[in-house]
Amino acid sequence: MPSPVPTPGAPCWIDLMTTDVDTARRFYGELFGWEYQTGDEEKYGGYVTAWKNGKSVAGIMQKDESQAGMPDVWSTYLRTDDAASAAKAVAAHGGQVFMPPMDVPEQGHMAIFGDATGAAIGVWQPREMLGYELVGEPGAAAWHELHAKDYDAAVKFYQDVFGWETEVMSDTPEFRYTTMGSGMNAQAGILDASGYLTGGIPSHWQVYFSVEDTDAAIERAKAMGATLLEEPADSDFGRVAQLADPTGATFKIISARAG
Known part of the structure; x- marks a missing residue:
């Protein structure tokens, strides 16, 4: 965490x-x-x-x-x-x-x-404001992920500019992923998104928010005018979905348990 x-x-x-x-x-x-x-x-x-x-x-x-x-x-x-x-x-x-x-x-x-x-x-x-004070708990940011159209250039950039010490989490043709830090100490990730960020869709960062129950959060969000962009799916790290808020800003949610 x-x-x-x-x-x-x-x-x-x-x-x-x-x-x-x-x-x-x-x-x-x-x-x-x-x-x-x-x-x-x-x-x-x-x-x-x-x-x-x-x-x-x-x-x-x-x-x-x-x-x-x-x-x-x-x-x-x-x-x-x-x-x-x-x-x-x-x-x-x-x-x-x-x-x-x-x-x-x-x-x-x-x-x-x-x-x-x-x-x-x-x-x-x-200076006085150090940053957020809550991480990885319901209602707070849980993860930050760069979806990069040029994966190799992205990894090198964050290594060179921000001094990231990186670890390759996966390097298959289907899934290339590098993290800042390793294991439970990882701070952020870079995903090779060249296979699906086509046309004019640019590389971009995505924020994940922790929730207690992904499916219940989706229903609450939709009732308030959000749009479900990616159906909930279970991963090794929790149950994930992507939403757009009522004015179109996209974000992801993740819960530690399925359903």
Whole structure:
């Protein structure tokens, strides 16, 4: 199970960029049992922090006019000790700087990059806000996974830029998968998605949320306007399904038990 105190290069935060904050708050509040605090409008742009059992788990942010036409999306942030140096490393290893490092008053520094496969990935350099405080428990992030159209380039990029120590979990033609870390200490995964990410579908990160019962969570989500994108299926790690929330942001859920 990933530690809630991430090492440099490991996922440390997630947030949702949405066209409708009120709808998102209601949906995820009901689905995951989240409560919310809204940041100062002038200082933090009304950024909403989600909490579960008194611990921070995620953020929600209203899209602005510059993001009109872009899909609503969940983003993963990797911890860094130096966002400015990370930006230089990204550019030097075939990535792009989508949003250069910016100061979040008192909290830390953030930036958004494109990796060598074009997938968007955030970084967070902490000050007061260290990252999420709950991991792998119902209502919190359980796993982060890059679906890469160029698997080899993706693995090398995260090794070179973020210092990932990786382990190959599977290397068959049907299933190629590499993790940051190994076994129960793994922090994130990279999946060779070249076989199904066709046409204009880009490489992208996917967030998994832990739930107590995948099938029951699906029914709750559908009743609130979500769309089931991938039917529930049992895996070695739990019962998994993919959903889109009422405004189209995709995410996965996983429970430790079937049915």
